[in-house]
Amino acid sequence: MSKRSVRRIALIVLGFSVLVYLNNSSWTARPRAVRPWLLAHRGLAQTFHTEGLTNETCTARRIDPPEHPYLENTIPSMAAAFAAGADVVELDIQPTRDGWWAVFHDWTLDCRTDGQGVTREHTLAELKALDIGYGYTADNGKTYPFRGKGIGLLPTLPEVLARFPERAFLIHIKSNDPAEGRLLARYLKTLPPPRRARLAVYGGDQPIAALQRGLPELRVMSRASLIRSLLSYMALGWTGYVPAACRDTEIHLPVKFAHWLWGWPNRFLERMAAANTRVIVVAGSGEFSEGFDTPESLKQLPPDYWGGIWTNRIDCIAPLFRTGKRGMAGGRSASR
Template identity: 60%
Template structure:
């Protein structure tokens, strides 16, 4: 009897060993075909003024803490997006808010008080009224002694319609800042006027509710929310060792914090290959995902990435990172 128990135990041990070997081989990038090409560079808010991230929270007025300006661009404007693409961005991220006349204003903050000479929220104003505001009004690098962009931001807040017309082919990542489902419905109605080929280059992310509403109307559009991320990654963590990618991952975008990425099955090359096949765009972001929009903003930051990494990179300094990846060979 003991003999048979030993045989049974031995079989279990061997099965576990075989399973472990399979999991390793099936998920190790050492055995994956080498990926070719450069990383995909995502420029957060175009080219923007920089500021210290120390102590930044959701309601921090970052315009009041900028570093001495290195350039004249203001975030989320058409000139800043043009400059971002010229600097090497493959995708530009922009933020949208609904207006009083049901247009989408391209602007980052929840309220107008920090950056502009207006008060309240965008939905209190028509797009024409927002155009009259000075979006450079609140910027200061010296505690309010000087305001280097005051008077220079009038008529610079664009509508989403202006952005779409100005960049008819370029890839854009549209951030719906609210969790209002109606905004998702209105955005879907607006985007539905564009050809399918154009929409292939547009991705929408934001609150669970607006993204869910948009997806109902435009099911083939690439989207991302906390809910879509969880629906994809939680089952992948459970079964991804087999190579299976959950159906919920299809047509989504993943923003993967660098501290979490190494724990995903197959990271980096196997994971990226699997997600590519499921039409998933993978963007690596800085930190552990809990803080401000931390990105890869310097040559030192880039050194933290896996060797020959070819996935997406979130950056707040496309002017710096674009130079690194576009150096003549």
Template identity: 55%
Template structure:
């Protein structure tokens, strides 16, 4: 019996040593540089997130305003970049006149003085709306932004022209593959170096369609992210990066990250070599997946020397907190 167990034990020890040496960050070099800050929706009015549903009108539950910026507007994006954002996330909808409107909601009823499905309007019609019309922090007694948002809904062209050298993450709001094709056509009209500054995420169908037409653009959808992480957890201990993880934005909740093989430095190095960018999200608890690194306490949880991406809804807080965090 000893003759059988002795070589098996040696094999197990060798395998354990291989797994350790392949995945320990103690033997990995760190990528130089500061973390990449991604401002989700830019600088926006914050709101109560209790019991949110897909159709909840968040403009009707904002906290008392501390600034004048409205999400998905050029002033908000400019302020986000000035605050320290490297990338700003924006939401888009196709319009009836062949443009893409930059606006979060599926309908215009909540935030604006208009009605109807966003994509059933022309860009010219959407530019006439007051996008600050519906915001209230006191149950409708006052509307602090009413009349101040007329003409502030930009098109995707407006945004890219206003910030020709800035990076954006574009969120496709539908599950329609044809929308992915339309966005791919719009991005194909851009120079290759400009496309390299853009990433796209959203529903599986439109993102898959866009990826098939523009494979060089980094994308992510729920399906592609799930496929990437499951495969990586299954055999990433070998040092092999699954094909599904290549050239994408890899979104990782901060409480899941320590369970990934080679976290942090080996993991970041592997994804970078595969053409992908890692973004840490807030803790995943089975609910919404778009929570960000939004508190100083969460910033403190970042690994020392972390140089990957950070997804945040509080860009000013994140940028300031990182300045005081040990590097």
């Protein structure tokens, strides 16, 4: 091959690389003078240390010394989260034996209540009679600061949506049973379309797939849909094209992997917004609902980030955006 041919190929490759770079450079995106929107995980809840945490750990028995009186997944905790500045509240649902949706996190009752057994094997009346603050302790069982204070606080999903008719929620299905996706679709279909538009659902692959078949316009996410979305975008996003797997959906993006996405952050966020997809960044690698819970943790985000932020401490994070102190956090924006 002649030197002229080599030079021509090199110029073509260089030109192509420059075009790809410019097409995916965050700094070329139109700036947005808006703050990020904040998602409060389980409302305003008690926090706990995560050392040695597994799927079987009873988190109520390892809480930090309480700084507020609220218990997760209750209407008072959601009201407090919205009052603190949450734009969206995440909640967990379990089906009851008599066909209701109870708002409760645990598969069993033994950890945080005075009941026993599998949650979904109980009726709604049985669940509402429980003390859902019974098992919380910050000192290895020496004291139980919420014992006796959680009786009757367990709500149903319809009660939550009726109490906050104009608010946005992220609903978590806590199983991989496709029947639960179909059951939830039947309930959500009874809601007016404007109300459904303020809801999104995530959970196991099978119930989410069943829910999406029943309500294709609803934003949903599962592990399978997240992987499909990100891999398809990694393959094609450099062109500016947003694949079908990334459209009209929900992406919970671990910040650890965000910088590998074409156009991160602003160009990527622009593309997802145009595709009617909601992006929520979670801390670290996304294990065990890691959140941005301290001012220091926000330094993982670019200073001009304007998507969603997952937090377990809405009371600590929201004031930073009201006062403008968020500007101290974050490094330089970067594209892939």
